[in-house]
Amino acid sequence: MKLNLGENIISPADLRSLIEEVEAYAAYSRHRHIQARAGARPTKNTPRISETANEFLAANKPKDGYKLRDLDRLIAELEQRYHKSPxxxxxxxxxxxxxxxxxxxxxxxxxxxxxxxxxxxxxxxxxxxxxxxxxxxxxxxxxxxxxxxxxxxxxxxxxxxx
Amino acid sequence: MNLFLQIFIYVDVFIIGVVFATALRHAYAHFRPHPEAAHNQAKPQVKPSLDKEMRTELLEESAAKYRQVLEKEATKLGGELEVTAERINTTVKKLAADVVTKELEGFQQLFKDYQASASAELEGTKDQTEAYKNQLKAKMEEQVEAEKQRLIELIDNRLSDLVMSFLIEAMQHEIDLGAQADYLMKTLEDHKNEFKQALNQ
Structure with a gap:
């Protein structure tokens, strides 16, 4: 699937910020997944992410929703884009x-x-x-x-x- | 024989010989006298025949004549000396005049030569000075012109810098990117190929 950055991600700083937000969201998702598997109550609040990050996640969301490996793949692609893009x-x-x-x-x-x-x-x-x-x-x-x-x-x- | 006696006898013999020789010589002189000595003995002694007054008169007369001759000769010698001195004086004056004239002519000629030489050198120096003056003048004019151009360029550059500073200072407070948006997009459009080339390298 082709990565859709969205028009609001213009500069390398915007992209770095997006990567950090997606990483925070991935960390939260991983934490929730572990808690769900352990049957524990969620102790961590949903991280506050920007509208741009929300739009990005929504635009690149798989049909069956995000899984942990999807977020890791997304972060890896973003990192690659950050380093490889002209x-x-x-x-x-x-x-x-x-x-x-x-x-x-x-x-x-x-x-x-x-x-x-x-x-x-x-x-x-x-x-x-x-x-x-x-x-x-x-x-x-x-x-x-x-x-x-x-x-x-x-x-x-x-x-x-x- | 006693040596003393022998010596005494020899001395006696010598004395006797001497006495005999002396006696013989005197005897010969007595009997045969020398011709010159005989002449001297024969010449009678001349005694002055003039009396005292006569001799005094003659002496005075001789002295007067001698004095006269001396005065005459002295007068003559004085006149001749005057003439000679005058001639010498004239000759010396003439010689001195000749020498001075000749030396003066020499000096005049030398002075003329020096004057001509100095004049020629002065003329040469004057020409050289004139040439150097012209050269210096041309060089100075060239330098002045170069300096003038340099100053003009400096003023132009400074003036342009001043104008640029003024424009930048004046305009940078009135920048409106909204008004420039179309211009910016047009610039991007104009340089699209350069962008492509640079970004896709």
Whole structure:
């Protein structure tokens, strides 16, 4: 079965957080299973997991429900995805809204690579546009870069208008 | 025989011989005198025949003549000395004038030569100075021009940095990512292939 991460898992940090929540849920399930087999009363409360994790678990739920080995397999796949997925770091001029993050992430997963993880950062000095770092490649498509490239034109413009 | 007696006899014989020889010599001189000695003995002694007054007069006269001759010769010698001195003086003056003139001419010629040489050297130095001056002027103009260009470039760079700093400072407070969303998506679209290539490596 193909792993469906969901559109809300965008960055490696999101994926790490999801893995930790799934691990907590697996630990709880294991504990409950042992207690059930021993006939003991449940002593541990259901762990509080995020809506994203809930959606993920729901989206990847087997037809006959989760068994312990299903959760272990899921965690292993998530770990593999975390380590194997291509990652990109995108720096924007301001903190990106969730909508913008989703737009960029969905576009990349649809057009470039479906399992890409994106780490969004902000730097106001780039003024606009973006700087993308993929592996050892750096793509500077920022407004600051464009301004610096046209610096001489800018000076001429300023000089002519003074 | 006694030795003393023998010596006494020998001395006596010697004395007797000497006495005999002396006596013989005197006898010969007495009987045969020397011709010169005989002449000297024969020459009569001349006695002055002039009396005292006469001799005094002659002496005074001789002294007067001698004095006269001396004065005359002295006067003549004085005149000749004056003439000679004058001639020597004239000759010396002429010689001195000649020497001085010749030396002066030599000095003048030497001075002219030195003057010509100095003038030529001065001319050469002047040309060299002029050439160096022109070279220095050209070099300085070149350096000034280079410095001017450097300053202009520096001002341009600083000005552009200033403008850039101003723009960055002014714009970074007015960033609206919402307004940039379309631009960002368009950028992604424009660089889709580069993304694919980088992510799928």
């Amino acid at each position: 990652q990109a770091r995108i720096t924007l001029a301001d903190i990106a809204s969730t909508g913008l993050k989703l737009s960029i992430s969905n576009w990349l997963r649809l057009n470039v690579n479906e399992s890409v993880l994106i780490d969004f950062r902000s730097d106001s000095t780039i003024l606009g546009g973006m700087i993308v770092v993929v592996g050892s490649h750096i793509y500077d498509w920022s407004m600051r870069r464009q301004l610096l490239e046209t610096k001489n034109k800018l000076i001429d413009l300023v000089s002519n208008n003074v």
